[in-house]
Amino acid sequence: MDLGENYLISNIEEFLIAFKADNTYAKTYTVEFSADGQNFQEMINVEDAKYKDVMENKIDPSTYNYDTVRYVRVKLNDGSYSWGYQISEVAIMGTDIYMPVEPEGLVVESPTYNTVTVTWTGADNGQTYWVYIDGKVKDMNLASAGTYTYNNIDAGTHIVKVTSRLNGIESKGVTKEVVVANQPTTTPELTTTTKPTPTTAKPSETTTQAPTINPSGTTEVTTKPGETTQATTTKSGENTSDIGNGGNTTVAPSASSDINVKVGKTKVTKATKKKRTTKAKISLKKVAGAKGYEVRVSTTKKFKAKKTITKVFKRNKLTFKKLKKNKKYYVQARAFTVINGNKKYGPWSAKKKMKLTK
DSSP states (O other), X not given: OEEEEEEEGGGEEEEEEEESOTTSOEEEEEEEEESSSSSEEEEEEESSOOSSSOEEEEOOGGGOSSSEEEEEEEEEEEESSSSOOOEEEEEEEEOGGGSOOOOEEEEEEOSSTTOEEEEEEOOSSSOEEEEEETTEEEEXXXXXXXXXXXXXXXXXXXXXXXXXXXXXXXXXXEEEXXXXXXXXXXXXXXXXXXXXXXXXXXXXXXXXXXXXXXXXXXXXXXXXXXXXXXXXXXXXXSEEEOXXXXXXXXXXXXXXXXXXXXXXXXXXXXXXXXXXXXXXXXXXXXXXXXXXXXXXXXXXXXXXXXXXXXXXXXXXEEEEOSOOTTOOOEEEEEXXXXXXXXXXXXXXXXXXXXXXXX
């Protein structure tokens, strides 16, 4: 067998073989490894193979005389019958270095009635990510972890799963449940108009007409010659009633204004990491009114997606985990608040180089 390229012997864990039937299996077999296809070395010798079992043979890298393996040769002996051999499965199994790492910190929210946002962090090992909603693929081959938004999601309860893939192997994935609300309904305001009641005054009395409200917000009352004229000024949003025994009562709608919320800019005041550890201590300038902080760490100053890990923290003093040893990192952060279920972010801070200590 040609594995296609050379693999480190330290990254190979076991040899697997399974036979198809009881009359076409080998009772004994040997397995040999080679780096160049010319010089082979025996690594496994089995003398009691069983056709019903999947034979899993552990590899001891310390017994191999070379650093890498590309070619594998299997010698089958002592067939149960003279019909030859039939193999249903054969494989070289690697260590966990070839396996994808499960996504971490999965957060699933529904900020609006038809939208779902999915946030997670992941390993910087070249793996990709797949997103499923209710068992159906919603996104595939995402190059990096982060926050992704999906629209046109029906109201109700949904199951969101995120998996990782590496070397053609997909992880089991992590799941979260999210509830999407129904579309909100708007009830129109009702306006009630009451007809005025006419008033007849004696000659010595004054008859006052119902007031009218001009566009400038001034209530004017107009009387006949010889009568008095009265003007009343009201503020927008107040109730204005006519003067006299009967008349119109007009309720002006209450004024509404948009709320413009600005989130302040934070600052990375401290970022340190010991060279031989995978954790970093980071301190941020506290932003008033912030609900949390989004922090991203990258091995490049340009914060390229494949080299960047993004996480969310509630406090401005935090520990950033799962970094690589003896690596230089850059840090950037921004504060956020939550308004009506939606996150509003402040600007990104200046980039800060992480200090490495012994």
